[in-house]
Amino acid sequence: MPVDETRQPREEYPRPQFRRDRWLNLNGRWGFEIDNGDSGLDRGLQDTPLSGEILVPFAPESALSGIDEQDFMRAVWYRRTITVPQEWHGSRVLLHFGAVDHDTTVWVGGIEAGRHRGGFSSFTFDITDAASPGTQVPLVVRARDEPDAMQARGKQSREYAPRAAKYLRTTGIWQTVWMEPVPATAIRRPRITPNLAGRSFDVEVPLSANLVGGVVRVTVSDDAGEVVTGEVRADLDLAPRLGLVLSEERVRLWSTTDPFLYDVRIELRDADGRLVDRVESYAGLRSVGITGKAVRINGEVVFQRLVLDQGWYPDGLMTAPSDADLVRDIELSLAAGFNGARLHQKVFEERFLHHADRLGYLVWGEFGDWGCNTEQGETTNQQPDASYVQEWLEVLERDYSHPSIIGWCPLNETWQAYGDRITALDDVMRAMFLATKAFDTSRPVLDTSGYAHRVPESDVYDSHDYEQDPHAFAANHARLAEGEPYVNRSDATGEPWSIAYRGQPFFVSEFGGIWWNPAEAGRAQSASGSWGYGDRVRDLEEFYTRFEGLVAVLRDDPEMFGYCYTQLTDVFQEQNGLYRFDRMPKFDLARIRAAQVRPAAIEHR
Numbered sequence: 001m002p003v004d005e006t007r008q009p010r011e012e013y014p015r016p017q018f019r020r021d022r023w024l025n026l027n028g029r030w031g032f033e034i035d036n037g038d039s040g041l042d043r044g045l046q047d048t049p050l051s052g053e054i055l056v057p058f059a060p061e062s063a064l065s066g067i068d069e070q071d072f073m074r075a076v077w078y079r080r081t082i083t084v085p086q087e088w089h090g091s092r093v094l095l096h097f098g099a100v101d102h103d104t105t106v107w108v109g110g111i112e113a114g115r116h117r118g119g120f121s122s123f124t125f126d127i128t129d130a131a132s133p134g135t136q137v138p139l140v141v142r143a144r145d146e147p148d149a150m151q152a153r154g155k156q157s158r159e160y161a162p163r164a165a166k167y168l169r170t171t172g173i174w175q176t177v178w179m180e181p182v183p184a185t186a187i188r189r190p191r192i193t194p195n196l197a198g199r200s201f202d203v204e205v206p207l208s209a210n211l212v213g214g215v216v217r218v219t220v221s222d223d224a225g226e227v228v229t230g231e232v233r234a235d236l237d238l239a240p241r242l243g244l245v246l247s248e249e250r251v252r253l254w255s256t257t258d259p260f261l262y263d264v265r266i267e268l269r270d271a272d273g274r275l276v277d278r279v280e281s282y283a284g285l286r287s288v289g290i291t292g293k294a295v296r297i298n299g300e301v302v303f304q305r306l307v308l309d310q311g312w313y314p315d316g317l318m319t320a321p322s323d324a325d326l327v328r329d330i331e332l333s334l335a336a337g338f339n340g341a342r343l344h345q346k347v348f349e350e351r352f353l354h355h356a357d358r359l360g361y362l363v364w365g366e367f368g369d370w371g372c373n374t375e376q377g378e379t380t381n382q383q384p385d386a387s388y389v390q391e392w393l394e395v396l397e398r399d400y401s402h403p404s405i406i407g408w409c410p411l412n413e414t415w416q417a418y419g420d421r422i423t424a425l426d427d428v429m430r431a432m433f434l435a436t437k438a439f440d441t442s443r444p445v446l447d448t449s450g451y452a453h454r455v456p457e458s459d460v461y462d463s464h465d466y467e468q469d470p471h472a473f474a475a476n477h478a479r480l481a482e483g484e485p486y487v488n489r490s491d492a493t494g495e496p497w498s499i500a501y502r503g504q505p506f507f508v509s510e511f512g513g514i515w516w517n518p519a520e521a522g523r524a525q526s527a528s529g530s531w532g533y534g535d536r537v538r539d540l541e542e543f544y545t546r547f548e549g550l551v552a553v554l555r556d557d558p559e560m561f562g563y564c565y566t567q568l569t570d571v572f573q574e575q576n577g578l579y580r581f582d583r584m585p586k587f588d589l590a591r592i593r594a595a596q597v598r599p600a601a602i603e604h605r
Helices: 323-335 350-359 386-399 424-439 470-476 540-555 589-597
Strands: 028-034 052-056 075-083 092-097 103-108 111-117 123-126 136-144 177-182 191-195 200-204 215-222 225-233 241-245 262-269 275-283 288-291 294-297 304-309 340-343 362-366 405-409 461-465 506-512 560-566
Touching: 092 103, 103 123, 111 123, 111 386, 191 275, 200 262, 215 241, 225 241, 294 405, 294 560, 304 323, 304 362, 304 506, 323 350, 350 362, 350 386, 362 386, 386 424, 470 540, 506 540, 540 560, 540 589
Parallel strands: 304 340, 304 560, 340 362, 362 405, 461 506, 506 560
Antiparallel strands: 028 052, 028 075, 075 136, 092 123, 092 177, 103 111, 103 136, 191 200, 200 241, 215 225, 215 262, 262 275, 288 294
């Protein structure tokens, strides 16, 4: 689908839970050049016009970018002119990048503004000293993306072409680039924690510096107006904290059936009461807890009917063509009977979480960790490094306050033999788990989804099971009540990859993946150009029988707190979605929905 050239691409405000009035969207036409030898700095690309043009924020591999280059690109360069508005004089100017893959260096006015490693997290540079208001200055970005490096890639293929469950690459800028002015002493990203037991919100407001005699004022409002206001001194703690207790008659919970959001205004005022900085936010009052094998939302057992959402688009790849496409994906999932998703092998842009908040859609926040597997044996094959922890902490900082996130899972399918030596995977998995727990004590954390669990304190436990026969699938999970869940094992040795199960809440976080492409009906599976799990179904009725049977095994198990079905849409050659890659339905959604929305056994224990 072509982009409307009369409108700025992805023109909506990119940070909806931390809003200021003044900002400038830098999406649009930029100069662009591919630098396959990564010699551009030596060849003077930092200081000269570039040979091509690209539509930001779409990656050069995508059709929407206007480049549509699908070969490897070791480095790419971007260039445009920016002008800081004159009315921003006296403010600090921040330059924000939603995401750039993978290693980024930014120059403004010929001065290096900063560097960032990681293709999924957002980052910011202060460019005040390099860009005077009213003056045109060049903004230059170089992104390096080595195809052979051990780095977090998610579902991006390290081979030339997409294959099996891996897709086209994304290089360079793939989310919105924008600027905003802030005062010298400014509010940084607040952390809003719902405290349902205390009928309150705990609000932490980091500041860029303390303000002598100043105060932080936080106001919570609902549809009828102000609910509660609190103040705390801004000259003592670098991150002032306050609790805001709601009156009983104004309490309204956030849930899947009533995703109510309170408005939150945060102000920084000086000793004379003058406004220094103000941001607008919102919050949902909800709790996440664990009792026995059940995960509870607001004290109630809610069976998690999740779908695996890859978040890829035919023309935009990892970038949604429009904000409406993000909303549509959630609506498609809800229409099929799911109440949430695993946001799989990708850190979704924040506007997706905003819409999940609005629509009462449960999500597990994840990271795109694939890309560090050498595939050399099973003992030291996984080689994640410190950048995984760094980038994951940036993700937690951005997404902490979204009520739709009801759990964290930093890693996925980290298959590696559990041997006698502590490995890089063991170290990084534990570091990411502890970092998550240190950052957020309010949500459950799963050390890794499927395969190689290594953290005994993990709040929940899971496995992936793509057995296609419902009877064999049921046999795999028949001993969960006896404390013997199905676990993932090495194909080579038959030994489990994980440490022992400790009785935590359990779910099958990937199953199904039923392969169906109606265009290939009647064609031999070996001659198929598509891919899916197991034996492809022969017709629609066989699909429904298999889907209903697999879902029933998990839904009717009183020990199972949820499941995650693979997957929402087809993606390139992976033809196991409930919708086509273009989001058109492949099945009778009423029948898919009916199989899922029946009451789950754990909800009636």
